[in-house]
Amino acid sequence: MFRFARQMILAGILVPVFNAPVSAELRSSPIPPERPDRPGGAVLVQVSTSNLAFERWIEGFRDRALARGIQAKVFDRAFRNVRYNTDVIAKDRNQSEFTKQIWDYLDSAASPTRVKNGQAALKKHARVLKAVEAKYGVDRHIVAAIWGLESAYGEFKGDIPTIEALATLAFDGRRGAFFEAQLIDALKILQSGDVTAAKMKGSWAGAMGHTQFIPSSYHAFAVDFTGDGKRDIWGSNPADALGSTAAYLARSGWNKGQPWGVEVVLPRGFTFSQANRKILKSPAEWGALGIKDINGRVVPNYGRASILLPAGANGAAFMIFDNFAVIERYNKADAYVIGVGHLADRLRGGPEIKATWPRGYKPLSFKQKKEMQRRLKRAGFLDDKIDGIIGPNTINAIRAYQQSRGVTPDGYASQELLKLLKTRS
Incomplete structure (x- = not known):
């Protein structure tokens, strides 16, 4: 639940290639050995950068972090050799001016490769995913789909040191308060002992692990599903990350047994003003207006629903339920929610989206x-x-x-x- 990145997707959806995640940036940076404090308790943080302003910012931030309960030794170990990461700033400032059209996004989100790899992941981790579903009541295919979009089922979790990325963005100042709060939360994670700074890596904007939690979401929702005493969303075993994702959705109001949405066919003469998130009807009521599923049947009674037209009158139509809004808590972009839902449907053997898309449309900048x-x-x-x-x-x-x-x-x-x-x- 990479909140900041999720909001950025609203402005520019990043289309992954083959089975890559929605956003994954890779770089490695090992943590050096701990350095002792200076006499008198004052510490000059060593920063591998020529940016003296960044160095001064870190020293000021150290005071604020310690005032928030971060131990000096935790801070100093975490910031050893942290540098102003120009790659992070470049990625932050050079996001695409154009939003990718939803059909381009879905082509990748539910590509044959991603579906095939997802089904393999479901089989390989069947015991864990079934246990997660049993405990939290969240469809394991939805959990797997989020995993697939966020890190390609753990293949691309990101390799940028989280402390360095967040410190760079907090210093940059454009969203300084947000990233400084995330940086404090990241230091609290290190202080808890759940992970070391060397293993705390992720995307350029601070999203971490198999399902790309930002630090504040980690504090709110991460769980120790394996029972080993640590909430490890970074390691090779995805159990804690998958459990944490299900916990996030469950606490956000997931309705067990309810789909995210269903592709539907609109009747001729449909009043398009009815396609409004604020207009809620039962599937039977929508059916009475001529709205059926792709097989011509009235949609089962999964609860109140609205009609969504993500590409307007010339694209696919969906009847969406409360669980659509639950997935939105993970990412507000309609394309992402539909991507998760459709990939989940494909992982359980469902069909491709039947409607055609207006692929000739040029996106707005x-x-x-x-x-x-x-x-x-x-x-x-x-x-x-x-x-x-x-x-x-x-x-x-x-x-x-x-x-x-x-x-x-x-x-x-x-x-x-x-x-x-x-x-x-």
Whole structure:
């Protein structure tokens, strides 16, 4: 539950290659031996960098960390040879300007290779995954799918020292408070003895282990599933990481036996304004409106549901249930949630998505999304901040604008919609 990275996916989904995770950056950096404190208790932290400002920041941060209960020896051991990592900053500042279209993301998320490797992982770790499902009530295929998207079933957990990555990002200052809080939590993990600094590695933005927990999520949800006294989400045995992921979902309100969603077929003449997360009906009520599953049957009564059109009127449609929102607690991006859900379905032998996607559509850049929001706001349809994130408020504004112009109100942010806004607002 790499919260910061999850939010970044909203602005630019990273499409993995073959069976790589959604985001995995690899680098190694061994931890040197411990250095004794200076006389009088004052310590000059040795930093392998020419960035003197970073060195001064670490010394100031040391005071703040010790005030938060971090032991001096833990801090000094963790920061030995930490350097200002320019690779981390480059990755943070050079994220893609363009959001990948959902069909491109799903092509990778549920690729034949990822499905094949996931089924092999399910077989290899069947005992653990069944035990996790029995204890927490969370579908083991969902847990395995998250594992597959986050680290390619443990193959790419990340190799950047977490302390170095978080310290670099905290010093950089653009989200300094967030990353400094994560850095404190990472030091608390080291202080607990669950892992050593040498083994605490992960992505460039501080996500760790098989299922890419950030430190605050580790503190909130990590479990010792093996019973060996440590919550080890980094090692070769994935049991603690899988148990922790299930615990996260369970505590977030997972409904046992309920799917994340079901692909459906919309009837001719469907009122697209009904495709709104706030409009909830039973599957039978949706069925009465002509919405059926891909086999033409009314969807079973899994509970109240809404209709989601992630690519607008010209792509696949899904009836989504409460568990969709639970997976959103792990990652807010619709593409990620659908990716997890669809991969889980494929791992249990389910079919590919049947509907076709509008693959000729060109994605909007971040700049274009902000322009769309500005024009919607200027036209009186959006009462929200201009942030380039196409969230529920922007989708509702798009839908209202589309209705006012006699366009199918599917709420989809497209190049065509931006052109319409430019000509009429």
